[in-house]
Amino acid sequence: MADLVLRVLRGLALALVLVFFLFPIVWILLMSFQTNETILRLPPSLAFDPTLANYKALLTGTMETSSGTLQVTFLRNLGNSVLLASLSVGLSLLLGVPAAYAFARFRFRLGEDIAFTLLSFRFAPPLLVLLPLSLYFNELGLADTYAGLIWVYQLICLPLVLWIVRSHFEEAGVEVENAYRLDGHSWWAGFRKVAIPLAMPGIAAAGLLAFIFAWNNFVFALILASADKQPVTVGALAFVTASGIQYGQIAAAIVLSILPTLALALYAQRWLVEGLSLGAVKG
């Protein structure tokens, strides 16, 4: 009996905490189904007629405002975000995981210094870096290209991947790989079949974090790319129109732009929790 009371209380407490933390998101979700008028009425009320107009505007690309019809490039922006974030994360995993392995397993001259320099990219205020960077980019012809943006995004992703994955390689230790090599496998096979699977939770965590950081980046894209290459973070500026702020559409845009990250997080979860790919070492 006391047990049941405790369970109920615990459930209540959990629900409270959830409501507290999820409230902004729930509110945004509700907003996304309302018109600007219902959102802005005072006092706010939970009673409204849900409308899909906001989503429709985003998906069709035309926004009706009191001062006329505007073009929205939200879908294009969303596509850009997906493209930029996933390619940058892909590239940083491709470069960062082997580098992390090297830093974890081998001691070489200036190794620590290089690793630290890479980390220090995270300290630099992006705005400071941007001015010289945009000059270089103009000169190199990288300004306003996907390649240029993906490259700049390495400033965000690579250090994360490098340091998180490195610590996982170090934690897993070298002996399991050594045992594998002794059993007649090459160095490369040991890296692929033992080191990587053992470090998989770290790789997944680093990849996910890097994706979120890349996804949320604003300034790099704002300065280095023009409208057709900009991600949602920058594209959202379009909702601040001459006739006012389109709260409903902003809310809908937020909901839509959370979805890819959410999907990725759910997908990565099994790696984060379970970590090892069972059977990766078998055979």
Added chain:
Amino acid sequence: MSLDLQAVSKAYPGRRGGAPVQAVRELSLAVEPGEIVALLGSSGCGKTSTLRMVAGFEAVSSGSITLAGKRIEALPPARRGVAMAFEGYALYPPLTVRENIAFGLGNRGGEAGRRRVAEVAELLGIAPLMDRKPAALSGGEQQRAGLARALVRDAHLHLLDEPMGQLEPQLRAVLRGRVKALVKQRGLTAVLVTHDQAEAHAMADRIAVMEAGELQQFGPAAALRDAPANLFVATFFGEPPMNAVPAIAEPGGLRLRGADGEVAPGWRQDLPAAVPAPAGGEVVLGVRPGRLRLGEGPWRGIVVSNQWLGDQAHVAVEVCGRLLVAVSLARVPARVGEAIALGLDPADAHLFDAGSGRALAHGARRA
């Protein structure tokens, strides 16, 4: 198969420009086919480093390694034909104990392989754990799984790095015998690293004593005990360790030094055989605790402690400020604080050069 190390050295690069760490120096060691050799030495003396070079995880800084007639020091680990039980077990976390043990056999093992896995697991007492993952095992169980994985393999050489360090003494004593029997029955050649002298004694045909990266002596246990090559081996090998007293050699005997380093008046040891002594005559007299005779002899001391351990007495006696330990198989009827006579038979004396620690002479008696 035979293993031959020739002047193998290993220097690890120092941290941040520091001096390199000389882990192994000019180590030469030959292991015969079918032989079990124990590497014995204190922590950090380079035992694991030696094994890692033989297995190929670490490049030699200099020297050569020959296994089964083939130079292997430049080969990758996969092509050396070596099996190893790791100090840190190194089990594959996602695999069960059974899969771990069978792993090195691959598919070549087949039915015979499966039987061998079951047999070794039974031998090591881990048969009931075969379907568990390593994370669900105690340290000692993981260690036995790691040992089993090495033992089931066919290899030119088996390297066992402290394979029983995590086990309690009773189990260790049992497994020592079983593992040795298995190794001998299959005709395997093995190098065994251990801190444990009893384990080295029980399992190895020959023992290599290392200290600070250098080989001190290599030979059968009896040779190490009866004729230690230097003071380090003499005091390292044996429990409790050999008593060592600095002395000055003179014709017919030794004048021994007290705790203050000065020659103690009246503390002498006759040595009828000619005393081989370096210039200056500075030597160290060594005598095993079991050879020190209590209640008879020309030395006079005070009993500091007298403990009966159930099957032997350990008696500490202070002579001219120096603490000597004697072991007797019978109870010693001396009380703490009492004066006692003691001495030794010259046939039990060992003499070492005080400067280099090198052995000069060993008494004629063998254990």
